[in-house]
Amino acid sequence: MLISQAWAQASGQPQGGGIESILLIVVMFGVLYFLMIRPQMKRAKEHRAMVEALQKGDEVVSAGGILGRISKLNENYVSLEVANGVEMQLQRSAIQVVLPKGTIKNIQ
Numbered sequence: 001m002l003i004s005q006a007w008a009q010a011s012g013q014p015q016g017g018g019i020e021s022i023l024l025i026v027v028m029f030g031v032l033y034f035l036m037i038r039p040q041m042k043r044a045k046e047h048r049a050m051v052e053a054l055q056k057g058d059e060v061v062s063a064g065g066i067l068g069r070i071s072k073l074n075e076n077y078v079s080l081e082v083a084n085g086v087e088m089q090l091q092r093s094a095i096q097v098v099l100p101k102g103t104i105k106n107i108q
Contacts, residue, residue, distance in 0.1 A: 051092050054078065059099040062090055069104060 054060070058070045060080070068080030071087055078095060079087045 047093075050098060051095060054092065054095065054098070059101065059104045060095045061097040061099065063094045063096050066090075067099075067104065 054070060054073060056070055056073055060070060061067055066080065066082060066088065068082040068088065070078055071081045072079035076092060077089050078092050079089050081087050
């Protein structure tokens with residue numbers, strides 16, 4: 001044959017990586033947890049508490065950027081008054097920010 005077969009040779013040094021590779025994976029998961037997972041869970045918990053504390057008359061901004069005042073509350077839905085006589089129904093979870101009282105001067 002024109003091409004001879006290549007055979008892998010064993011090195012003279014022992015192969016390592018048992019405990020070290022497991023420790024590296026654990027450390028990487030720990031870093032991932034503290035940099036990504038934990039802050040995301042904290043933000044979700046704060047949003048859930050904010051949604052549960054909504055009251056009639058609160059001025060809010062929805063996820064779509066709609067600004068309005070809460071006129072009716074339901075277990076799952078919120079009615080926002082976006083203009084005089086104009087109401088929209090949104091899911092409670094779509095509310096992103098509760099604004100300070102008096103932010104909306106007049107809904108026209």
